[in-house]
Amino acid sequence: MSKCIAETAKMKLAIIGVGLIGGSLGMSLKAALGDDIYITGLCRTQDSMDLAMERGAVDFASSDLETVVKDADIVFLSTPVLQMPPLVARMLPFLKPGVILTDAGSTKGYLYEKLREILPSDVYYIAGHPMTGKEKSGVAAADKDLFKNHAYIIVGDTGAPREAHEKLRALLEHTEATFYELGYEAHDRCASIISHIPHITAAALVTLLNRSGDDFESCLKLAAGGFKDTTRVASGDSDMWADICMTNPIAIRDHLVRMQGILGEVIKYIDQGDRDGVYQYFLAAKRSRDEIIWRTEKLFEL
Template sequence: MPLIQRLAIIGVGLIGGSLARILREKGAVVEIVGIGRGEANLRKAVELGVIDRYSLDPVAGVEGADLVFLATPVCSIIDMVARIAPALAPGCVVTDGGSVKGEIVAPCEKLLPPGTFFVGGHPIAGTEKSGVEASFAALYQGKRCILTPTAQTDGEALRKVVRMWELAGSEVVCMDVEKHDRVVAAISHLPHMVAYSLVNAVGGYDRFSENILKYSAGGFRDFTRIASSDPAMWRDIALMNREAVLEMMDFFSEYFAGLRNLVEKGDGHGLEAFFARSKQNRDAIS
């Protein structure tokens, strides 16, 4: 028997579309309803077989769904949950893919009517591309998905969301919301802040009468790929996880200042040790 009878996905782009593709491929869902504001994108999703039908009205779109997945910008999740809450069917499970949890989970739990359930989630996967045409079934394969259950989380609802992400190919890890926000500030949000800053710094370097970004090669392009991500999305993430992001930016600044000091002093042994420690840490990533 399929895990989900009717799945409503609010935001059928890379994240939502990829989840729809893999769950359909696994036979884990009977019907998929796409919800969003861009009708052209939703039409394309139907043409591609990612969803069965769509609605521009979130309230109508979630009717009869036993699972709702929110793949919208983090700043819109609370308002969207408030909007759809009265229309949710008894037993419906609502979960999300937002990369910030501290400002989302508790408010969403309070908004849902009795007999419906919220499970905070964050699949750690993605590319710099967006839109349903960027989605693909293997996006979550071998990746981790963090769920953030609380004392109020329903056990059956949690098990259903865990199973959904396992079917998508992810390793599911549960942690509290504060740990989640600090972990992702380090492994995801900080790298984006660094990449955006690096591209702006190099692009703004004015010693020469030309933009030297045109000389960038593989290393620079690989390192800064994520700076092509959606600016509005990352604006919202930086603001909603501001405390943890600032902490990690300050922590990073200490290491960067230390490296600068080694270069300034011409400390070859110190530089090699710094780089060797970094290589060791990087090589240990599984």
């Protein structure tokens, strides 16, 4: 495999973890920019390297961190969150001054605190989170349109200069995502409600079915589209979701406790035979969801 780096590229991007998100980013940017960008990717196995290049997610793939990040203008971290700080520590000797370090992690506060302890002043960290994905993982599931019309959060308070933000934003706009700025604390609270708790809940529904005992086989005969749709995200990457729970514990725990309280209210209505209480619970949720879906469709042109 050739290790020649294209010297004529206008920008060099290094993707650390060429899976669903990293692979989709690479495919999107190559489709938009062609030879104006040179993309290297860090992969663990030869098979994943070959597939990443075959699918057009990267120009060059390697398992050698120095080779991948050397001379990069932007480094995009796309691994489970707990793997990111050790990887950054390992790559620091190979990063050029002025490089922009960004990520696709689903939690922001943990990573910000860890990275600001080790990053030199000439490495600019800009936290990010593309709010998109699939239940499948790996570069085989990557899609050049995965980011299109989806929210992409950029955290504005991680200390990088405005010029670095403008450079990163100019590149990422080629994905056709919709960009928003949030503080990292607000991001983690909101991501817990919108993404993390739904995933935990979907996994809980599958676990409930698995623990149905003698009813399991009979339940399977009833498991049609509603169960499939409600539990879809439970097929996601287990490493990623374990790291999310470990790196956003306060918000996730607080919202799980609130969820327990809400379910407790429904249990109380049912115990008391309070049909109107149950009715109002469903009615309020229906009206709210209809409004939320209408507003998000307007925001993201879905």
